[in-house]
Amino acid sequence: MDQNSLSTQTASERRNSSIGIRMTLLYLILYGGFVVLSVFRPGWMGAQAILGLNLAVAYGLGLIIVAVILALVYSQLCRIPRTGEALQDAHTSDRSFGEKGG
Amino acid sequence: MAIAVFVIFVAIVLIASSHTSQRAGSVGGYFVANRSVHWSVNGIAFAGGYLSVASFLGICGLISFFGFDGFLYSIGFLAGWIVALFVIAEPMKRMGTFTFPDALNRNYNHPGIQLAAGLSVLVVSLFYLVPQMVGAGVLVEPLLGIPHYWGVIMVGTVVILIVASGGMTSTTYVQFFNGGLLLVFATVLTGAVLLRGVNTADLPPQEGDVDLEPYTFEEVNVDISGDLPKVDLPHARIVDRHAKIDRYTGQETEVFYRMSRLVPAISDGEGGYTAELKGRTPHFVSPPEEHELWAVDYVEGRPFLRVEDWWRLVSGAEDADRLVETQFRAVLADGRVLVNGVPEGPTNRLRQVGGVAKLPDDYGGNTGTVGPIRLLSVFADESTLVNQPADISFTTDTDEDVTIYYHRPTTGAVFMRPGLMFPVEAQTGEPPVVTLLNRLNFISLMLALFLGTSALPHILIRYYTVPSADDARKSTVVGIIGIGVFYVLTMYLGLGAVASGALNPETSNMSAPLLARSFGEVLFAVISGIAFTTVLATVSGLIMAASGAVAHDFVGNLLHREISDNAKVLTGRIVAVVIGLIGIVLGIAFREMNVSFLVGWAFAVAASANLPALLLMLFWRKTTAVGIISSILVGIIASVGLILLSPDMWARYGLDPASAPMPLNQPGIVSIPLSFLTLVVVSLKTRGRAPA
The missing domain is CATH 1.20.1730.10 (Sodium/glucose cotransporter)
Structure with a gap:
């Protein structure tokens, strides 16, 4: 395997990836919570939550809205370059971005 | 178009x-x-x-x-x-x-x-x-x-x-x-x-060449206390029965009766008739050469079309038991297809279903224009009743393959939470492994x-x-x-x-x-x-x-x-x-x-x-x-x-x-x-x- 094959990754790319993984895990927790509630406490899902909506509808719509918000936040975070990023690039070529990302 | x-x-x-x-x-x-x-x-x-x-x-x-x-x-x-x-x-x-x-x-x-x-x-x-x-x-x-x-x-x-x-x-x-x-x-x-x-009374008009118009299903009182159920309709009797039985409890969850009844027909004087059937007036000729399905009986000098159709039993807690009209498609043993008891054709098809039967009291049967959040909360209300489409298929003793399409009134609270398609909740009598x-x-x-x-x-x-x-x-x-x-x-x-x-x-x-x-x-x-x-x-x-x-x-x-x-x-x-x-x-x-x-x-x-x-x-x-x-x-x-x-x-x-x-x-x-x-x-x- 070519040792430098991942060297085209810049620090910002790795940073994006690490933000991305955290956001994915956050969303996975929210989504998992929804699935667990639906499966094991469907009665709760019928209870009133907010704005006259029951928990199922509020949570379900919430998951869609949160996904859109997270996507927007992520794209904003990725757009702001960190200072000194270009300099870091030269020194990080031997690091797998998998480690950093995980 | x-x-x-x-x-x-x-x-x-x-x-x-x-x-x-x-x-x-x-x-x-x-x-x-x-x-x-x-x-x-x-x-x-x-x-x-x-x-x-x-x-x-x-x-x-x-x-x-x-x-x-x-x-x-x-x-x-x-x-x-x-x-x-x-x-x-x-x-x-x-x-x-x-x-x-x-x-x-x-x-x-x-x-x-x-x-x-x-x-x-x-x-x-x-x-x-x-x-x-x-x-x-x-x-x-x-x-x-x-x-x-x-x-x-x-x-x-x-x-x-x-x-x-x-x-x-x-x-x-x-x-x-x-x-x-x-x-x-x-x-x-x-x-x-x-x-x-959302409106409980009038379903919206269906424009154009419509073959799936909405239809309000009729109801009749029934007395099921005797050996043979008696219906509150002239010239009508129950001829068959089908029950849906719960797999685990062995109890009957839905009961359907097949009713033979007479529907008034109007003669055109040349051997043709029209009859009001599921809100529709098919024109037919009786007696037809090819089959006996358009059977016209004369009662007291007036023509009637004899129809056999399926009704669903709704047990009332205080008021009497009722039968609610359903729609059905039946394939006879000889391959002929009936819709609602008479042969399927361009003027005789299944009607559109659905609708909301009941709204929360403060709306008086019509919400008028609603906001996006309000619509969802109206639907999720305890007192809202949604006409959920349901069907059941079975074969009769006479070898007819029947599929009955009916409304299962479902409260909004149940309709708007998980469980209707994916049965995540444990049912009575259901083995834990299921x-x-x-x-x-x-x-x-x-x-x-x-x-x-x-x-x-x-x-x-x-x-x-x-x-x-x-x-x-x-x-x-x-x-x-x-x-x-x-x-x-x-x-x-x-x-x-x-x-x-x-x-x-x-x-x-x-x-x-x-x-x-x-x-x-x-x-x-x-x-x-x-x-x-x-x-x-x-x-x-x-x-x-x-x-x-x-x-x-x-x-x-x-x-x-x-x-x-x-x-x-x-x-x-x-x-x-x-x-x-x-x-x-x-x-x-x-x-x-x-x-x-x-x-x-x-x-x-x-x-x-x-x-x-x-x-x-x-x-x-x-x-x-x-x-x-x-x-x-x-x-x-x-x-x-x-x-x-x-x-x-x-x-x-x-x-x-x-x-x-x-x-x-x-x-x-x-x-x-x-x-x-x-x-x-x-x-x-x-x-x-x-x-x-």
């Missing part, structure tokens, strides 16, 4: 394609649209390609029939995009040049990876292709009045033209165009639903939806049509916004369809077009046209992905030499035609298949075959080439194998579903971890031998 709108849509698409086809001559032009697609266009194209007929017609239909459980698909289909955006998009773009097998193979340069990943692209594409093609045929039958296979051939031909001529460039335009149309018209339709509000399996099926489906999206081949190829990883990310964000908005709207389309009584009792797939028709012919034609472009957009993406996999990943690696760019493009075009033709054949062969049925499975196959390899290749340094290859192959074999052994397939083979070797219908929860495990174990085993 629907066909005119569709022809206009197709014409626009074909003109756009032919405009771009001269740019499609090169490899870059044909396979990845020269990587010059603007991120915003690519984003809408993501939405247009991803939102298939299963999302549009399927989800709206499921929500209109099963309430909240249909919306679960919306949630899962969108959640998958989180993985696509945050984890997959940028690395895929950076590492690949043409196809996702490219990206997988980037660090290994092992022909086996490209062959295995190419194979998985082909398998998933075909799994996804079949329901789309079937959907095209399902649409064409009621909309244009031409046979199912014509719809499949029509869509197949247009897609082949688009893909083989314009490649990825025209595919992008089709998907962009479709994405835009879907978003705009779903918004328009939602606005119309909110303006109309409850567990139901719950596992649900979790398994949600897992496959979450992990499958980012591994769908026609989504993955879109990353290569933009110039940079930045653009890949930005277009994915646009895609998520578009798809998220659309999925929120599916809720309103589904609820609007049931509130408007615009449901076809036989298929949930028609709910969205029928809702549109309740607002007039123009909207109906546009929505039907969009349904076709939805098929076009998804199918062209799938064929493009398969074409790329064969031309780019298979041919070179199988021949063990580089092939020229021109040969690659030519191969791509030929493969597109061949896959298109296979799609047409399968679309016709599997016409009975439920549209959303296979789509869920395609997600499971994609999530099992592709995602473990993608994720671990990116985030686990010890991943080896052999590990990736084994994981892909195990993922394909395990997911497809488990599907073939599942209770649903067992039922399709005509066997007892309970005896299926695999107790779950959804393979994801087994096959996805298995594929991950394979990758880890094989990678650790092979690591020493082939240093990575």
